[in-house]
Amino acid sequence: xxxxxxxxGQGGVIATERIVAVANARSAPVKRWIENTDPARIINLTYGxxxxxxxxxDNDYLIIVPVRPEELxxxxxxxxxxxxx
Numbered sequence: 001x002x003x004x005x006x007x008x009g010q011g012g013v014i015a016t017e018r019i020v021a022v023a024n025a026r027s028a029p030v031k032r033w034i035e036n037t038d039p040a041r042i043i044n045l046t047y048g049x050x051x052x053x054x055x056x057x058d059n060d061y062l063i064i065v066p067v068r069p070e071e072l073x074x075x076x077x078x079x080x081x082x083x084x085x
Contacts (some may be wrong), residue, residue, distance in 0.1 A: 005034030011065040016076055018057045022069045023076045025051035037062055 004016045023030045033044065034054065042062045049066035056062060065072070 008045055008063075008070070008072065008075070009049060010045075010047040012047070012063075012065060014045075014055065014063060014065075018059070019055050019076070020058050021056040022072050023054050023056070025054045025064060025068050030054055034062060034064070 004012050005013050006016050013014065018033055023033075025031075025034075041060060042064065044064045046064055046066045051064050053065050053069045054062055055071055055072075067075070
């Protein structure tokens with residue numbers, strides 16, 4: 001998705017070139033995916049806010065963020081209008 005960094009939510013920052021997929025955290029298949037993943041491979045960057053998206057990294061880590069998948073796409077494209085929270 002290009003080199004660089006993207007701020008997700010309340011201060012979490014992710015290297016954009018490591019992102020393989022972005023999914024809605026509220027869907028049943030994604031909830032099962034999280035439940036079946038080794039907890040040591042899950043990074044929670046919600047800071048207490050509701051889960052909105054899950055990112056799969058190229059090293060098979062999952063990152064849970066409080067930003068909607070649609071907003072993440074805008075951020076990854078370089079549109080930094082903040083609607084997270």
